Amino acid sequence: MTQTLSADTRVPIRVPKTLIIWIIISALLVQASLLWIALKTPADVNLGIVQKIFYFHVGSAFAMMLGLTAASVMSLIDLIRPSDSADALARSFLEVGVVFAFCVLTSGPLWARKSWGMYWTWEPRLTLVLLVTLLAVAVLILRMLAKDSTIGRRVGAAMAVMGAPASYLIHFAVKWWGGNHPQVIQGGGIQNSEMRVAFWLAVVAILSSAAVLVATRYRAIRLQQRTQALALRLSARVLRRQRAPMETS
């Protein structure tokens, strides 16, 4: 019995055109927003030039929030109706979310050094980002440890789902907890229209790049999954071939 492998398992390796166009657009957006921030926006009256961190810092925070929320939602979908694509999406969102979480965590203290005079304060939003990042990294490690076992995948997904309500409650806890602290300068206020344009340009540019990263990672994971499926079919074929002489004899 010989089974022919259909061509559909061989994934085209070239990157789809739409993705390339999208990558170029995001790159241009990022360049445009950087140029705008550098050339057009004035320095903040209170904080000086360091305020220019604000644009990408907040953009990264948006990307992180959206990424991690999407990761939880996709994990939930994967638990309710398991599918390889939901799993791949959940993993890509989680990874990209963690990357931007680190961006927020590193740019935040640098900004704080200037505006608050120290790298770290237990300001509610900083604390929230730190805790959520720790949680997301733990889930990421869990998913990496689990490799491709079904149980591991489900456990990772379940933990990602747990992370969403936990983060929501952490948000309240740290807000009330930090309530006693003096609210230092509400830094990075938008003072004029150039700043507003810079802000939205940066947000759009980062979200677009984040989406590109998710799409690229998603494609990579899908390719990996299909490679595994192909290896499995090959193994089936080899096993059947080994049997053939045994059956005839």
Add this chain to the structure above:
Amino acid sequence: MNTLRLTWLLLRKDMQVTARSKELVGVTLMFAVLCVLVFSFGFLQSGAAAIRYVPGVLWVTLLFTSSVSLLRLFAPEEEGGTLALVSMTTSGSAPLFWSKVCLQLLFSALVCALIVPLVLLFFDARLSNVGTVVAALGLGLIGQAVVGTLCAALLAQVRLKEVMLPLILYPMLAPLLIAGVKVTALSVTGVESPALSNWLSLMMVFDLIFMVVSPWLYGRATQP
């Protein structure tokens, strides 16, 4: 009703098993006492107001001790290979899950009963409104037990589970820890604050959410 009966049967079995391995309870209590001691060495300096450290020492000890007992929570099932057997006779994993939550709760209540007087004694502190603190402890321990049981059950099949459990558990329990410490601090210093009810309701919401989410996730993630 049936779930309740099955949960009770499994819990009674767990209590029997725990009673027979007395070492486990003793070791866990010992660990809790040592935790308090180590924190005292770490924080106390002569002349400093010791009372400030009471809430922190109390809650962190409870958190650490719970993760120690959580790692042993499913040991009877793992040793005897009864996990699949039990969930296949009790029409699902809910009775097993809730019996383990109750067991963990009993465990931490025991630890609590030992630790709270000890900490108050060591730090020469007095609680101004005992009722609130008891409520906070109750809510905190319920939340810890529910989330902890889920994590312990799911991580049982994962490599490096001893390390992974705190890694996942501590950030997830952060709201309970913060709220518990705040309530205890307000009570120890005797300040009447309207924030008190806020913190208690936060803990209550935490418990309610995870009491719904956790058993569902447990059932989902352990399906064949």
Add this chain to the structure above:
Amino acid sequence: MTSTLTRIVSTLVVALFPLGEALASGAADLSKYKEESVSGGSLLVAAYLVMWALVSVFVVRVVLGQAKTEARLTELSEQIDATGDGG
């Protein structure tokens, strides 16, 4: 001292980043804002560099992983062709 450092770093940015020139011109008037021990400009440059590095590391990892998968895929295709011929 710090402004020299800023200038060095921003020269680095010129090499790495197409927008470097713009940033460098921003760095030129950094001295105006120098008040404390730390210059806001160097913090700014550091922040953007770190973010850029983080994203680059991720991209490199994805690309490397992709390359590995593609190699495995080619290997598998060859194996499939080999078994196909024997049949």
Add this chain to the structure above:
Amino acid sequence: MTSAVVLRASALGWAAQGRFILLDLDLEMRAGQWTAISGANGAGKTTLLQILSGRRAPTRGHVTLHGATLSSLAVHEIGGRIAMLEHQPGLYLDLSGRENLTLLNALCGGQIDAAEELLAQVGLPPTSWEQRVRLYSRGMRQRAAMARVVGSSADVWLLDEPATGLDQPGRELLTTLIRQATAKGISVLMVTHDIEMMHKADRRLCLEQGQLQPVQERV
């Protein structure tokens, strides 16, 4: 004489680490039939039993119990109809033999026989009934686990190396218990390396290259 098919596996496949261990495996278990399976280490015998008992989902194919696929059945339905003896005894080590069976009986709503009766049936001396299973020897644990299977209301028995650690009287007892079960219409599947046990079975299969083959009789 052909009796009804109780459990059927069709085109079963199981893959681990990107490699198929079981593939295109078909199996029919009929009421009152005693089947023995042998096979090299790592051939997938234990995995096969786990799939047949619904503890593991197969990569390919499906298992039907009285015509209904396992994945469509509720877990306690499977648990009530398929009894399994694994490497681990499936008993709480810190409970006594009697307590274990009583607990199990309570959990499934009193469907199994009285604990004492079962323990006597598998030849455990009354002195050991109140002992913790942890103190049992390998063979005694195996007997206690067997009591759990005998007491169940299942009509399929899946036994993974049931003769391990059993002495000669124990093996004979095991044979008798299985014979009594098949007489009642229970279908028994047994994985074993033991030639003697193998020859007592009605049907002998060998798990080889992911499939079950009838064993060629040596002359």
